[in-house]
Amino acid sequence: MLIEQAAYGNRWRRVSPAAKGSLALAGLLAAFVAATPATAAFVALLLALTTVLGARVPAGVYLRVAAPAVGFLALGSLSLLVAVGTDTAGHLSWGLAPDAGPRIATVAGRSLASLTALLLLVLTTPLPDLIGLLRYLRVPEVLLDLMVLCYRMLFVLAAAVRDTLTAQSARLGYASLRHGWRSLGLLVANLTVQIWQRAQALHRAALARNGGGPLRFLSPGFANAGRDTLLAAVAGAALIVLAAGLG
């Protein structure tokens, strides 16, 4: 929901997704071009500042969205500290990896820069716009249909879960652990039927509007898309050159 909130409420909401996509792609490339952890960290900082200061995504929202990914990155980096191998006697052994420090710094720096590049895109672009961009890029229809339906059904099912949970709680469904487990089972069983019924209903609704094949939609247009994409491409190229130059 935080991502949704930022994507619909930022200053770049009306900017063409192609422009934002180009900038994010350039950010990803710059992350890979960056040879030292310091350069990668600098790219990450630039991208984060662009998102917060340029697109006006609130810093609090940005940090809260980034926190789980950064936590996962930290955990992953810790696991790189450990090296598993066999000792001279052929037994399995583990210990601190000898060259762990620089390797972790490089991987973590690049991952952080890649993360900020993706955040720049997802925190400024609502998913429908993003799907529109992917459609323009000729991503297979079946993947797009799945994305559209998953995104829509996520909210429909969230509402169904909320309603059922409320109805169960109102009748003491979660008053004790035993009742809680039983209610949870009933909730899952009920949702399974609901999903099946909703799928049937959506199929029928699509047929009623002459659908039946791929789900075809048209995205709203964006003013100044060409100019914005060109600007983003220039900025992105500058970022890549800067990352390569810093080494």
Add this chain to the structure above:
Amino acid sequence: MAGELLLELQAVSHVFADGSRGLDGCSLGIRRGSRNALLGANGSGKTTLLLHLNGLLQPSAGSIRVDGCTLDYSRSGLAALRRRVGLVFQNPERQLFSASVFEDVSFGPLNLGLDETGVRARVAQALAAVGMAEQAERPVHHLSFGQKKRVCIAGVLAMQPELLLLDEPTAGLDSGMQEDLLRILDDLSARGISIVLATHDVDFAYRWADHIHLLAGGRCSASFAASELPQQAATLRAAGQAMPAVVQLHRSLVARGVLPAAPVPGSIPQLLALLAETPAVEPNLDETPSARQRSAA
């Protein structure tokens, strides 16, 4: 061409896979440019009938005629029917499957094979017709129930149907939203679009429709002009429907000599307008407020 039969059901029956009977020898006609209400209690077969009119269900017996020709259930025949007959379902959550308003409304016209410019123009027109032009880029899940309902109507209008079918369109809407919806339906009707709506609300059907088709237990028990409804007391009773409140009130006022027997008002606002034109009756000053309350009790 107004008044010609656009669609006709001839003794249509439908038996579901579980053996239950949805429709039982139902016959009725929908005239071009008319406003029709399918009136019946829950489970009377209204939705099943609408699904037949859009070709989503095929009769087990009987036939459906469009412009006098028997409906063709081939892929192209159904596509041609759905191009002309649009269906708005009762629950918007089960009809809207795209992420944003604009995208969802574009679904139907794209299926008609129109080019991008044509689709954009139709989406804009349809959203303007239901007062949702400002919300075009909002995600569907950010809309209220009433707004979702309007988007559903726009999604069908964008296909420019000749006949619009609406299943319980006022269900779940507050009175303000119902008035908005009525205005939209009046606009569409004024543009020559034929409308059939399913409802269990006799007051609404009497107020809005030109023609009323009564359904009970899967049977089309009667079809008559809405103006003839006050004379259909026995038929209404047999279908489990009450006389509209405005008719009952009008009769009561006629019996007390307050209003003339004709014209019969179609709605409470019309009744109030008639009362406003009638000279006020002198109140009985001998009767105290407490006496009036007692007699009311």
